[in-house]
Amino acid sequence: xxxxxxxxxxxxxxxxxxxxxxxxxxxxxxxxxxxxxxxxxxxxxxxxxxxxxxxxxxxxxxxxxxxxxxxxxxxxxxxxxxxxxxxxxxxxxxxxxxxxxxxxxxxxxxxxxxxxxxxxxxxxxxxxxxxxxxxxxxxxxxxxxxxxxxxxxxxxxxxxxxxxxxxxxxxxxxxxxxxxxxxxxxxxxxxxxxxxxxxxxxxxxxxxxxxxxxxxxxxxxxxxxxxxxxxxxxxxxxxxxxxxxxxxxxxxxxxxxxxxxxxxxxxxxxxxxxxxxxxxxxxxxxxxxxxxxxxxxxxxxxxxxxxxxxxxxxxxxxxxxxxxxxxxxxxxxxxxxxxxxxxxxxxxxxxxxxxxxxxxxxxxxxxxxxxxxxxxxxxxxxxxxxxxxxxxxxxxxxxxxxxxxxxxxxxxxxxxxxxxxxxxxxxxxxxxxxxxxxxxxxxxxxxxxxxxxxxxxxxxxxxxxxxx
Numbered sequence: 001x002x003x004x005x006x007x008x009x010x011x012x013x014x015x016x017x018x019x020x021x022x023x024x025x026x027x028x029x030x031x032x033x034x035x036x037x038x039x040x041x042x043x044x045x046x047x048x049x050x051x052x053x054x055x056x057x058x059x060x061x062x063x064x065x066x067x068x069x070x071x072x073x074x075x076x077x078x079x080x081x082x083x084x085x086x087x088x089x090x091x092x093x094x095x096x097x098x099x100x101x102x103x104x105x106x107x108x109x110x111x112x113x114x115x116x117x118x119x120x121x122x123x124x125x126x127x128x129x130x131x132x133x134x135x136x137x138x139x140x141x142x143x144x145x146x147x148x149x150x151x152x153x154x155x156x157x158x159x160x161x162x163x164x165x166x167x168x169x170x171x172x173x174x175x176x177x178x179x180x181x182x183x184x185x186x187x188x189x190x191x192x193x194x195x196x197x198x199x200x201x202x203x204x205x206x207x208x209x210x211x212x213x214x215x216x217x218x219x220x221x222x223x224x225x226x227x228x229x230x231x232x233x234x235x236x237x238x239x240x241x242x243x244x245x246x247x248x249x250x251x252x253x254x255x256x257x258x259x260x261x262x263x264x265x266x267x268x269x270x271x272x273x274x275x276x277x278x279x280x281x282x283x284x285x286x287x288x289x290x291x292x293x294x295x296x297x298x299x300x301x302x303x304x305x306x307x308x309x310x311x312x313x314x315x316x317x318x319x320x321x322x323x324x325x326x327x328x329x330x331x332x333x334x335x336x337x338x339x340x341x342x343x344x345x346x347x348x349x350x351x352x353x354x355x356x357x358x359x360x361x362x363x364x365x366x367x368x369x370x371x372x373x374x375x376x377x378x379x380x381x382x383x384x385x386x387x388x389x390x391x392x393x394x395x396x397x398x399x400x401x402x403x404x405x406x407x408x409x410x411x412x413x414x415x416x417x418x419x420x421x422x423x424x425x426x427x428x429x430x431x432x433x434x435x436x437x438x439x440x441x442x443x444x445x446x447x448x449x450x451x452x453x454x455x456x457x458x459x460x461x462x463x464x465x466x467x468x
Contacts, residue, residue, distance in 0.1 A: 034083040040070040046087055047104075054080055056097070060104035064093060117181045120154040121188040123147045123167060131169055131192060137270070139164030139176065139290035140438065140462040160379040161434050164290050166272050171195060173255055174272055176290055182378075195255060213241040217252050220278050220285045223455030226401055227264035227313065231457045234259040248280030261296070262457060265313060266306030268294045269456065283407060288442070293461040313458045314465065316393040316420045318451055319437030323465070326381050326435050328369045334395035337367040340388040340423055362390060362413070376432055380440060384430035393420040393450075402453055410449040422451035436462050
């Protein structure tokens with residue numbers, strides 16, 4: 001019993017019983033393979049058999065095993081880890097091994113996919129004074145609340161996931177804070193900074209190019225789809241522009257929410273823009289921010305039209321694709337997945353400037369969801385792939401306006417006709433996403449094709465589809 005002193009300090013609640021099973025064997029016995037064939041026996045009996053065959057001792061609390069049902073065990077020529085993994089598979093138990101002692105422990109509790117949580121907190125200024133009346137909104141959703149007389153707020157019934165809080169208060173700069181709900185509710189504090197600009201008279205020199213910049217911004221931000229024609233930025237005066245002549249780079253920024261009225265989908269959107277750049281040289285647009293959706297009022301006929309247009313906007317969207325991948329239903333919902341591989345153009349003449357250096361080739365082997373999608377953690381799945389993912393959505397066809405925007409058009413085989421086709425480029429590995437289709441790490445992915453063509457005018461809230 002001399003090695004009792006090697007045990008760690010263990011504290012157990014009153015009334016619990018700790019089992020420490022000892023058996024002294026030679027080192028030769030420790031290397032012996034484990035063979036067990038037992039039916040309907042208590043787990044404690046199985047531990048005893050492993051002890052006899054291996055020379056390892058067990059340490060555990062009887063409360064962990066007393067309510068477990070009898071087990072059937074079949075292990076042949078297994079080492080100690082193989083045997084324990086097989087025996088504890090599907091049980092709420094795990095183990096560690098140290099100094100010939102196997103410690104049996106409960107698996108750590110993780111969040112259930114169906115469990116709901118709360119985000120709560122307080123909104124204050126830099127001096128710690130409460131800011132009652134501050135709007136606290138959930139980015140990407142239609143969910144929001146207002147801070148009470150003590151600056152406190154609470155948003156309930158949220159599933160595990162990543163959320164962006166958006167805070168708006170007259171006289172203060174808007175703020176955002178990203179929060180992750182994994183195994184419990186979250187309490188946070190938001191500090192707002194006073195907007196000194198509103199207190200001072202600001203002299204703005206008119207820029208004759210502003211109307212041109214605004215038009216470029218609207219087309220890049222709202223998009224050029226049929227829905228974009230029914231969208232309007234209600235407060236364009238809050239947007240400032242900068243233009244770099246040499247780089248042909250247009251930048252936009254604002255200290256307030258951009259308010260967009262979408263008469264096609266029936267939403268008023270408050271958008272907290274964090275970055276916008278239009279690269280004229282490379283024909284690229286990059287912007288990111290946080291939208292908040294509000295229902296617009298309308299007649300019964302308007303609401304029927306809104307619902308139809310929203311469903312049309314949702315189908316084929318990145319949220320729809322990733323939600324269907326999460327639920328392993330992408331084939332039933334009209335998606336075909338292939339690989340788009342990049343290869344060196346070996347047929348390019350040495351002095352040719354017209355032929356490309358590389359070619360993009362479509363691998364027609366269909367990618368199956370169960371080989372692409374892996375479980376990452378509770379409520380979160382992931383995909384990882386080489387080259388690019390070629391996504392065909394057969395549920396809808398590309399509209400006529402899309403064909404006019406040749407810069408978005410993706411080449412396709414004749415049988416894909418004018419189905420909506422997008423290409424997903426992975427910038428970081430892996431791409432993680434939730435059940436509602438929200439991407440956990442948006443910076444890990446870039447879209448090309450139809451998904452790049454649709455912008456703010458074709459967005460619907462993350463809670464548009466009920467996935468309960």
